[in-house]
Amino acid sequence: MRSLICAGLLAFTDRHFMNPDGMSYLDIALAAANNQLSELANGYWSPGYPALIGVAIWLFRPAPEQEFPIAHFVTFGAFAFALWSFAFFVRNWRAAISEMNAEGAAETDRHFTPLAYSTFMYLTFTLLPVELVCPDIWVSGLVYLVASLALRAVLPGVGWGNFVSLGLALGAGYYFKEAMFPAGLTVWAMLFFSPRSLCTVSRPRLLLTLSVFLAIATPLFVAVSVKSNRVTFGSAGRLNYGWFVNGLPSIPFGDGTETGALIEHPVPKLSDRPLMLDLSASTGGTYPLWYDPSFWFRDQTPRFGLRAQMKALWIGLKRYMKILVSSAWLPLGAVALILWIPRSSVGPRPIRKFWWLFSWPLVVCAMYALVWVEGRYVGGFLVVWWTALYGLLMLRAGNASGRSSIAWVVICVAVLSCTAGLARVAYGLARALNRPHPPEYQVVGAALRQAGLSAGDRVAVVGPGIDFYGARCARVQIGVQIPFAQEFWRLSTEELRMVWERLHAAGIRVVVAKNRPEYAAPAAWRDIRLSATSSLSILLLPP
Numbered sequence: 001m002r003s004l005i006c007a008g009l010l011a012f013t014d015r016h017f018m019n020p021d022g023m024s025y026l027d028i029a030l031a032a033a034n035n036q037l038s039e040l041a042n043g044y045w046s047p048g049y050p051a052l053i054g055v056a057i058w059l060f061r062p063a064p065e066q067e068f069p070i071a072h073f074v075t076f077g078a079f080a081f082a083l084w085s086f087a088f089f090v091r092n093w094r095a096a097i098s099e100m101n102a103e104g105a106a107e108t109d110r111h112f113t114p115l116a117y118s119t120f121m122y123l124t125f126t127l128l129p130v131e132l133v134c135p136d137i138w139v140s141g142l143v144y145l146v147a148s149l150a151l152r153a154v155l156p157g158v159g160w161g162n163f164v165s166l167g168l169a170l171g172a173g174y175y176f177k178e179a180m181f182p183a184g185l186t187v188w189a190m191l192f193f194s195p196r197s198l199c200t201v202s203r204p205r206l207l208l209t210l211s212v213f214l215a216i217a218t219p220l221f222v223a224v225s226v227k228s229n230r231v232t233f234g235s236a237g238r239l240n241y242g243w244f245v246n247g248l249p250s251i252p253f254g255d256g257t258e259t260g261a262l263i264e265h266p267v268p269k270l271s272d273r274p275l276m277l278d279l280s281a282s283t284g285g286t287y288p289l290w291y292d293p294s295f296w297f298r299d300q301t302p303r304f305g306l307r308a309q310m311k312a313l314w315i316g317l318k319r320y321m322k323i324l325v326s327s328a329w330l331p332l333g334a335v336a337l338i339l340w341i342p343r344s345s346v347g348p349r350p351i352r353k354f355w356w357l358f359s360w361p362l363v364v365c366a367m368y369a370l371v372w373v374e375g376r377y378v379g380g381f382l383v384v385w386w387t388a389l390y391g392l393l394m395l396r397a398g399n400a401s402g403r404s405s406i407a408w409v410v411i412c413v414a415v416l417s418c419t420a421g422l423a424r425v426a427y428g429l430a431r432a433l434n435r436p437h438p439p440e441y442q443v444v445g446a447a448l449r450q451a452g453l454s455a456g457d458r459v460a461v462v463g464p465g466i467d468f469y470g471a472r473c474a475r476v477q478i479g480v481q482i483p484f485a486q487e488f489w490r491l492s493t494e495e496l497r498m499v500w501e502r503l504h505a506a507g508i509r510v511v512v513a514k515n516r517p518e519y520a521a522p523a524a525w526r527d528i529r530l531s532a533t534s535s536l537s538i539l540l541l542p543p
Contacts, residue, residue: 003121004083006425007130011076013432014131015069016439020290020466021045022133026071027285027472029053039284041223043235043294048175049135052077064473065442071133079130082141083120086383089148090116093388096151096354097395111410112394116387118417122327123386125424127379131432135176140380142173142180147357147384150187153201153209154353160205167209171216178234179377183364184213190356199353228294235294237371241302244372245312251277251289251483252296267296270480270502273495274488277481278506280458286472287465289481309370316369323375323382327420330386333413337393340409354388361385440530444470444512447528451510451538460503462488462513470536471512480508488513489520496521504541511539 024045031039032054040047040054056070094112128137149166152158170188173180191199192206217233225231232238242248252266267289270276285291324331361381368377448470453459458479461468465478480503482488491499503511516525516537525537 003117003124003421004080006121006125006422007079008076010125010130010425010428010432011072011079013429015072016435016441017072017131017133017432018068018441018469018472019132019134020287022068022071023286023466023469023472024290025050025053025133025135026067027291029057029071030067031284033057041220041227042292043224043228043298044239044292046135046174046176046178046234046236047220048172049074049138051175052138064445064475067472068133068439068441068469072131075130075133075137078135078137078141079124082124082128082137082144082380085141085144085148086116086120086387089144089151089384090387092148092151092155093391096155097391099155100353100395111407112391114414115390115394115410118414118421119330119386119390120383122417122421122424123379123383125421125428126326127323127375127382129376129428131428132376134376136376136379139173139177139180140383142169142176143380143384145169146173146184146187147360150191151354151357153191153205154199160208163202163205163209164212167212168216170209170213174217174233175220178236179364179367181217181233182367183360186363187356187360188213190360194356199356228298230298235297238300238302239293239297241371242297242300245308245370246303246305247308248297248300270506271499274482274491274499275484276460276499276502277483278479279477279481280479280506285477287468287478290466312371313369316371316373319373320365320369327417329413329416333409334389334393336409337390354392357388358385440534441469441473443528443530444468444536445473447526447536447538448474448476448510448512451526451540453510457510458508460508460511462511468512480506485513489517491521493521493523496523500541504543509541511541513537513539 028039028042028045028047028050029052032051040051053071053074056074057067060070062070090113093116097112124137124140128140130137146166146169149162149169152162153166170180170184173184188206188210191201192203192210194201221233224234228235239248243250268278268281270278279288282288282291282295289296361378361384364381365373365378448459453474453476455475457476459471459476460480460482461471461478462482463485464483465471465481468478471478488499500511513525514536515534516527523539525539528536528538530536
């Protein structure tokens with residue numbers, strides 16, 4: 001309950017926060033709410049999360065200024081679902097432990113429960129930030145649900161319904177995250193091909209699980225393949241491998257020959273100096289380059305290179321090490337328990353029977369290490385792994401002597417985890433309370449409307465456009481991007497006049513820039529102070 005209250009506070013205080021991925025999800029959600037359901041079949045973004053936001057928008061019909069809070073409301077719902085799923089996982093893991101060691105079940109529960117929930121609280125608030133508008137908390141909840149149903153499948157006396165539910169959970173995971181397709185197949189294969197001497201699961205029932213999984217996943221698989229003009233379950237893995245391993249440029253202008261990349265739809269240039277990119281060829285979205293990146297890189301094929309792959313792997317391992325060091329009490333507590341708890345009569349049977357529960361998160365973490373690692377990608381899997389490990393250690397502790405020492409270890413780990421988790425919550429609250437009011441994106445959106453722009457109009461942006469959330473609030477599209485701001489500000493008055501002519505010919509009426517320097521050539525800019533260190537400049541082009 002305390003975790004739910006903390007998540008609610010973070011979601012409320014951060015209700016006006018936005019991130020680049022979230023803006024794309026909101027664009028897709030708004031299209032779906034306006035009966036453009038085909039937009040959910042995006043080549044890069046999975047449809048589950050924007051579909052839920054779209055339902056919320058359809059139900060509440062918020063003003064543009066209130067769409068960000070609606071997205072955070074959906075994310076808070078994700079946390080509630082994740083908490084419920086984790087409680088279900090803990091209950092089933094405790095049942096599995098009790099089945100193997102009925103005599104020490106009470107002692108095991110007394111130690112294991114606080115460890116499990118404190119671990120969940122810390123790793124969730126540090127690796128899966130509630131303030132981000134992204135599907136990763138939903139994915140973590142589905143990971144807990146899959147682990148729970150897989151645990152029940154291993155236990156005796158489980159009916160066919162559990163295996164159907166497992167297939168549904170695996171299929172739902174694919175709708176929220178492309179990576180859950182291979183991750184789901186991995187856990188299914190571990191159960192199906194597990195030797196009988198290690199794990200006895202009904203293979204006919206697992207075939208039913210696979211059938212349900214594929215039946216749920218096939219419509220999305222077909223829709224994405226049709227939109228991408230290739231047989232694929234998604235382009236996120238392919239593109240991230242290109243960006244983080246092959247050196248694919250993030251902005252697809254030019255033909256990609258300098259990196260060996262094939263860019264199917266290079267962004268047309270309005271000029272080379274300053275570089276002006278015409279984004280009108282895109283399918284839509286506030287920032288077209290990030291609305292469906294697979295549109296621009298549709299024929300990009302990952303290229304394996306040993307040196308590049310080893311570099312990416314090394315970066316991934318360093319990021320995992322950073323996560324491990326930041327939560328050092330978890331491994332230290334486990335080591336202390338291993339040293340203090342003598343070998344009990346339970347023997348090696350638990351780890352053999354549930355080997356897949358420990359292997360599955362590690363395999364998924366290794367999959368991400370090959371491309372790019374972020375805590376929010378693997379947070380749910382790490383929660384499962386640490387919870388399973390501490391459950392196994394508490395199984396050994398159930399019949400062990402020296403329980404006072406064990407209790408002290410449990411108390412230390414639980415207190416440190418809760419304290420660190422609450423500190424993360426306090427930091428998030430303090431940061432949110434220091435943000436300007438009204439929110440910057442609302443100020444920018446109002447200024448764009450005052451400049452005469454209407455929904456659907458196109459603007460030119462100087463600098464990065466990926467975080468120009470005011471355009472989302474005003475319902476306008478970034479039609480032209482001038483990515484290199486310093487080059488633009490050093491243009492002479494005559495060069496600026498030529499830029500205005502090209503923009504006007506492209507149908508652009510308004511140019512927007514942040515933090516205009518004093519040395520910039522004079523023009524009829526309208527400056528708006530956003531904060532003590534930030535300002536916005538708007539230029540209405542002459543007819």
